[in-house]
Amino acid sequence: MLKKKKLATLYRDNPDACISCSICLTACPVVKATQKYRGPKLNGPALTRLRKLTDDYDPMINFCSNCKNCDRVCPSGTPISALNMKARALHFKTNPHPLNDKLLSRNEELGKLMSTTAVGAKLANIGMKVGCSLKLVKMMGLNPQAPFPQYAGASFYKRFKEIKQNGPFKRQVLFYPGCYVNYNEPELGELVVKILNYQGVEVLIDKRLKCCGSPLLSCGYLDKVEDHAKINTAILADYAKRGIDIVTTCTTCSLFLKQEYAELFDMEKEVEAYNQQLFEICEYLLYLDEQGEFKHDGLGPVTQSYVHHTPCHLKVQGMGVPSMKLLSMIPALKVEQLTAPCCGLSGVYGYKEETAAISANIGAELKQQIKEASATAGVCECNLCRLQMQNGTGKKAYHPLYLLDASYKAGHAPGYEVNTSKKAK
Missing domain, CATH: 3.40.50 (Rossmann fold)
Structure with missing residues (x-):
């Protein structure tokens, strides 16, 4: 009998779990938006079978957005989006990445650089606005009509140093801010601390944590995602072992930390060590409510x-x-x-x-x-x-x-x- 781990590995890489029902086609937003994409079933399981026989490349792999709606509706639990992302990464093993991949995948490095000083963030924001208005970003393979996020003058980690958390506290949580809160909207991170403190929860951070890896995966850097996953899972498992819950405001970060690592890599055991203690922030506040620890007193009317x-x-x-x-x-x-x-x-x-x-x-x-x-x-x-x-x-x-x-x-x-x-x- 195959061991559980071997079964998980077999399932994770097996396109034959697909029963060709085509329900993924009805859920895929890309299929509805363009005729260039033949859909999750053909792009994922079908082409994965073909690639077991030949090194054929199909440009369709570039059209999957990794929204994961196909995974959500699949009755057999086929890891369709993971197969798509692996195919994209396999292509770039032997082919060069375009410039926009190199830029968009480095959000963590760019965030650190831009938030070093307030002046640096302002210059970056001005430069992006000018580049979009003049369509200079188009030369780099970027969409000038897209809503590029603004960089904050100081990261959340830097601002966190200035926060005084006044107890008493009943619990502790580790806050995983993700790149966006850390470098683009640190005010949201400050609000997490404020609201959780009010519920009697002390907030911890750990600067060793890396980007969840979503931009890297979408750009085909699967090996780098695995490097991040190894670091993150080890750190999160340590906190979970000590009875400390983990919260994040980012739904993509939550998805990657809870599910995606196990779908992409041989890391089921590592993820299982903490995933029952990892919460999206609203999910966690409801959990506190179930425990009788959420403060309803003082909630006033919001008329908008x-x-x-x-x-x-x-x-x-x-x-x-x-x-x-x-x-x-x-x-x-x-x-x-x-x-x-x-x-x-x-x-x-x-x-x-x-x-x-x-x-x-x-x-x-x-x-x-x-x-x-x-x-x-x-x-x-x-x-x-x-x-x-x-x-x-x-x-x-x-x-x-x-x-x-x-x-x-x-x-x-x-x-x-x-x-x-x-x-x-």
Whole structure:
């Protein structure tokens, strides 16, 4: 009898789990947006079988956005998107990467560089705006119409040093900020600390943690993703062993840390060591509520209306939509859940010139729904989805924690504003 680990390895690399039902075609946003892509089934399992016989290259591998909707609906649990990403990486083993791959995959290195000084971040932001307006970025294979994130003058890790967490605390959590919060929206990271502190939870960080690897994977750098996975899983397992939960605000980071590493690599055991203690932040706040530790007292009315978009990478984790239940606790708040399936940006996908038109077609339905809605703004857990929701709609989009923060402020929650403070210099 094959051992469990060997069975997992066989399943992970086996295209014959696919029963050719074609349900993945109905869920794939790329198929609906272009005729260039023949769909997840042919791009994944079918071509994987072919590649076992020949080194044939099919340009279709460049059109998968890794949204993972195919994985979500597959009745046999075939790791379709993982097969697609492995095929892309295999191609680049013997072929050079285009310039846009080299740029978009280095978000962590660029973030560190740009956030070293406030001046550096400002210059980078100005340069990107000028480059987009003059379409200079197009020469680098980038989409000038894409909503490029702005760099913050100081990273979240740097700002965290200035935060004084005032106890007493019942719990500790390790916060995995991800690259976006660390280098582009550190204010969201500060809000995580503030809200968790108010619930009686002390927040820890660990600077040894690496980028989850999503941009690297999408650009075909599978070996580098595995390097990151080995570092991250070892660190997270150590915290979990000590009884410390892990939280993140990024749905893609959560997906990679919980599921993707095990799907891509021989790392089931490493991921199992912590994945039951890793939470998306709204999921964790609901967990605290189940334990009777979430503070309802002090939640005041928020009278604005919002529209909510559910990220693809949240859906595939099978946790439902925790933020909608969390936001339902806020008095007077109105949130309409949109039906558009995908924002279209899909990580680096919408930033590449060669897939820009497809990305725009995919995201058109969401943008139209936002424009037509009477709501004043959007709300979404995913960082890049929020950027896409704002792009060309004339409406802002916020992480759910900003609404929770507004509610605690409106309700004059006792001790909320002083529970977390800046350290005296």
